[in-house]
Ligand code: NAP
């Protein structure tokens with residue numbers, strides 16, 4: 001075999017839980033480490049070790065990504081009451097993804113992996129539609145209240161400098177009802193805007209951003225203003241050179257346009273829109289296992305992962321000694337995304353090239369009919385379609401990859 005390709009700078013590796021942890025080792029040992037010589041900084045984000053270190057390992061891993069620029073993460077369990085019992089945890093630790101997102105001040109971008117023999121639900125979608133979700137504030141950190149009967153409700157701002165409070169009437173209730181208070185900050189919206197423009201430029205994708213500012217003139221209006229100002233001040237000429245553009249429009253207009261588009265764009269979404277639309281997009285493309293995810297900081301740090309979780313049900317089958325057919329595509333693409341970015345940052349085209357070849361080998365494997373159970377259910381029927389087991393799928397990709405190197 002040819003000499004291994006040298007990766008110049010450190011890749012931060014974040015290990016995880018359950019079925020994805022099982023597949024993670026296979027992917028590394030069969031598709032990555034035989035071909036590349038990588039300086040790895042390894043962090044075990046498996047739930048047991050997070051518990052053992054009082055979750056310090058998650059914080060250390062986030063700092064490592066901030067230091068080295070790129071990381072790749074396996075799926076992890078978000079602890080809840082059941083998991084506290086199952087793993088005998090000291091407590092229900094915070095979601096590692098939440099911690100990473102907070103420390104990187106990052107935005108999550110998702111994109112489907114397209115293969116010819118799985119048709120998207122929308123016929124004219126030819127290229128991936130990427131979604132960026134602003135994961136801060138709005139209804140996700142609301143304060144809400146039931147109004148039991150007649151009375152006045154107000155929005156009140158009490159300035160910290162002792163100036164007179166500002167009050168606005170919400171509603172004069174005559175009967176029972178409900179109210180809700182939500183917020184966002186200029187700082188968080190600006191970070192979101194920067195991350196979206198960074199990602200758009202990086203991937204050479206036009207950026208579409210949408211809100212409902214005709215109705216919400218101040219709240220959504222502020223999102224619009226910040227995006228437009230940031231674009232004018234820092235991105236317009238760069239976008240022109242790259243042959244891409246930024247478009248702001250109303251959210252209902254974007255929904256209509258998305259259905260008619262051929263894809264190949266970044267849709268920047270407010271928190272709720274992103275929550276809803278990313279699930280629609282995933283299911284329109286066949287399987288959650290064909291969806292990649294990357295966390296991008298406004299300064300350009302990247303953390304790649306699969307969009308799906310730890311595939312708990314398959315893991316319990318695996319533990320019981322049953323055969324599984326779990327799809328490793330999103331995990332493989334987390335590695336290729338990370339390696340491509342590392343190669344671009346380091347100026348090492350052979351690393352970028354390897355990432356391209358591994359993606360091609362994976363896609364071709366499925367297009368040749370070799371696939372896991374989740375895909376067989378949604379693929380175009382063909383006599384050459386064959387359902388393979390978790391490890392067989394990775395072996396088939398490895399065999400394909402070797403032919404390309
Ligand atoms: P999940 O792991 O995404 O799996 C849900 C279902 O989707 C699976 O049972 C399976 O359906 C299908 N699926 C997902 N990925 C697949 C793959 N690679 N190959 C084949 N089928 C796949 O969600 P979950 O089971 O609800 O969550 C399990 C754990 O993951 C939870 O503890 C949660 O906290 C965690 N989680 C982590 C992340 C993350 O780290 N980014 C994200 C989400 C959830 P069938 O059973 O029908 O085959």
Ligand code: MG
Pocket residue numbers: 274275276279
């Ligand atoms: Mg959702």
